[in-house]
Amino acid sequence: xxxxxxxxPEAADSVALKVSIPDSLTLAAPAxxxxxxxxxxxxxxxxxxxxxxxxxxxxVIVAAAxxxxxxxxxxxxxxxxxxxxxxxxxxxxxxxxxxxxxxxKALAPFTGITARxxxxxxxxxxxxxxxARLVDALDxxxxxxxxxxxxxxxxxxxxxxxxxxxPGWCADNEREDYxxxxxxxxxxxxx
Numbered sequence: 685x686x687x688x689x690x691x692x693p694e695a696a697d698s699v700a701l702k703v704s705i706p707d708s709l710t711l712a713a714p715a716x717x718x719x720x721x722x723x724x725x726x727x728x729x730x731x732x733x734x735x736x737x738x739x740x741x742x743x744v745i746v747a748a749a750x751x752x753x754x755x756x757x758x759x760x761x762x763x764x765x766x767x768x769x770x771x772x773x774x775x776x777x778x779x780x781x782x783x784x785x786x787x788x789k790a791l792a793p794f795t796g797i798t799a800r801x802x803x804x805x806x807x808x809x810x811x812x813x814x815x816a817r818l819v820d821a822l823d824x825x826x827x828x829x830x831x832x833x834x835x836x837x838x839x840x841x842x843x844x845x846x847x848x849x850x851p852g853w854c855a856d857n858e859r860e861d862y863x864x865x866x867x868x869x870x871x872x873x874x875x
Contacts, residue, residue, distance in 0.1 A: 688747055720846035739830065743783040744845050745822045749808040750776040757803065758843060759855055762869040766849040767860050773851050778811055786847070795868050800842035802826050838874075 751820055753772060756765035766773060781787060781799070789797050817874045829835050835843070846868055848854050856862050863869055 696811045709855045710735040736808050739783065739800060739802070739842060741783050741785040742799050743781075743842070744786065744801045744847065745780040745782060745804065745826050746777065746843070746845060747780070747804045747805055747811065747812050747822055747869065748777045751805060752776055754803050754805060757801075757845065760844070760870060760872040762846060762849055763860075765871075766851060767863050770851040776808065776811065777848065778818065778822075779845070780819065782826075782848075788798075790847075793848060795848060795865065797847055799845040799847050800839070801845040802829055802836075803843055804829075846870075 746754075746757065750772060753765060753769060753776060756769065763833075779799075779801075780839060781790065786797070786799050804822065804825055806821075810818060813821070848864065849857055849869060851857065
């Protein structure tokens with residue numbers, strides 16, 4: 685059920701786009717006329733808006749070809765993940781920053797920058813792919829994940845990721861004691 689987005693000639697110098705909606709979606713028009721838009725808006729605010737905003741601002745897609753590394757991240761075992769398994773992280777994980785505020789913070793990094801991540805198990809061949817192919821594949825999977833209320837219905841569905849701990853992100857994390865900062869590398873979520 686895909687539509688298409690096309691840049692029109694008049695959009696060359698603007699953000700105007702021509703959107704083509706597939707015919708299968710037009711069947712919903714009678715139902716939309718009867719819909720309670722305020723209820724739909726309230727439902728979105730209650731279940732999705734916080735998640736989408738948080739990901740838009742500080743999101744990261746974490747792709748891993750190793751279940752153990754993903755479990756270390758989920759469990760907030762930062763020193764085990766980023767120090768003791770740093771070579772495995774370099775080889776079998778990728779961190780794709782998507783949040784615009786996270787991009788801005790990366791220009792002048794400071795201890796405390798924490799992304800909120802979508803965690804994905806991928807095949808090793810995808811991690812070895814050309815960057816454009818990797819980004820396209822992760823983008824498609826993330827769009828599906830974000831659009832599914834069963835996978836993203838609360839902010840806790842986005843994993844905290846202290847990005848300055850990712851090997852290679854900053855020079856300070858080349859020292860083991862960097863990961864002893866419990867204010868930044870917290871042991872886990874508070875329920």
